[in-house]
Amino acid sequence: MTDLLRIEALSVTYPRSKKPALASVSLSLAPGKKLAIIGESGSGKSTLAHAIAGLLPRGSSVSGAIAWPALGHPAIPGADFGMVFQDPGASLNPVLRIGEQIAEGAQRHLGLDWREAERRALELLRAVQIPQPEAALRAYPHQFSGGQRQRIAIAAAIAAQPRLLVADEATSALDTLVQAEIVSLLTHLVESQDMALLFVTHDIALAARLADRIAVMHDASLVEIGPTRAVIDTPQSAYTRHLLSTHIDLADPPRIARPAS
Numbered sequence: 001m002t003d004l005l006r007i008e009a010l011s012v013t014y015p016r017s018k019k020p021a022l023a024s025v026s027l028s029l030a031p032g033k034k035l036a037i038i039g040e041s042g043s044g045k046s047t048l049a050h051a052i053a054g055l056l057p058r059g060s061s062v063s064g065a066i067a068w069p070a071l072g073h074p075a076i077p078g079a080d081f082g083m084v085f086q087d088p089g090a091s092l093n094p095v096l097r098i099g100e101q102i103a104e105g106a107q108r109h110l111g112l113d114w115r116e117a118e119r120r121a122l123e124l125l126r127a128v129q130i131p132q133p134e135a136a137l138r139a140y141p142h143q144f145s146g147g148q149r150q151r152i153a154i155a156a157a158i159a160a161q162p163r164l165l166v167a168d169e170a171t172s173a174l175d176t177l178v179q180a181e182i183v184s185l186l187t188h189l190v191e192s193q194d195m196a197l198l199f200v201t202h203d204i205a206l207a208a209r210l211a212d213r214i215a216v217m218h219d220a221s222l223v224e225i226g227p228t229r230a231v232i233d234t235p236q237s238a239y240t241r242h243l244l245s246t247h248i249d250l251a252d253p254p255r256i257a258r259p260a261s
């Protein structure tokens with residue numbers, strides 16, 4: 001299958017920084033597949049996501065290649081990929097009604113007229129399970145909870161039916177129950193709409209539940225990439241083994257902690 005995204009020897013150094021934040025990273029993602037990027041804080045996960053999305057600060061020094069073979073053209077933000085961030089406030093405009101924010105992408109990239117785009121926004125609010133979606137179209141972001149805002153940000157990110165959704169710690173700021181709901185929503189959306197997912201997280205258990213493949217980053221480099229089960233069961237790099245040993249037993253995660261008697 002032709003890859004959707006292919007990254008070759010990508011290196012990034014931020015302006016005024018001497019040390020690269022990404023050092024010769026190569027990976028690929030097939031259409032419709034889910035890839036988790038894991039690694040500790042500062043390892044370069046967001047830098048990779050931002051490089052893919054074209055969001056690196058001006059003046060960054062970038063080498064290597066980011067190609068979109070299945071598209072046959074450079075990816076257009078919003079149309080070919082959508083992005084959600086840790087803080088849904090970062091992707092939603094506080095002074096624009098929800099309906100306008102979602103419909104805008106559909107109108108711009110799918111060539112819909114305003115009424116059709118608004119109908120699509122309504123459909124998306126239903127898909128991300130926002131209660132009373134008709135009323136939500138006319139509401140503002142602050143009228144929703146953090147978890148609901150993240151659902152709305154996801155709806156806006158996929159409004160133009162992109163081939164890839166990039167989620168950078170999109171569930172990290174949410175409590176465990178809401179996090180689980182958003183993860184199952186994301187899984188359902190990408191599978192039902194044949195979208196690929198690049199999911200950045202420092203939570204290995206979450207990555208293992210969600211992804212087809214896991215990429216492990218350490219100190220600006222990709223130290224391992226492979227099918228989820230293989231990375232968890234037979235990690236090839238010493239760093240991945242270390243990461244796994246510092247986390248809960250993935251084969252037998254604790255369910256509910258019992259108070260000591």
Ligand SMILES: Nc1ncnc2c1ncn2[C@@H]1O[C@H](COP(=O)(O)OP(=O)(O)OP(=O)(O)O)[C@@H](O)[C@H]1O
Nearest residue numbers: 014017021040041042043044045046047048057202
């Ligand atoms: N805009 C920036 N300018 C300069 N340096 C940056 C910038 N953004 C990130 N860095 C540096 O680049 C390195 C990689 O950062 P990055 O944000 O990619 O890590 P991360 O794996 O996403 O971490 P976290 O889990 O904390 O989000 C870090 O050393 C960080 O300090």
Ligand SMILES: [Mg+2]
Nearest residue numbers: 045046047169
């Ligand atoms: Mg980050």
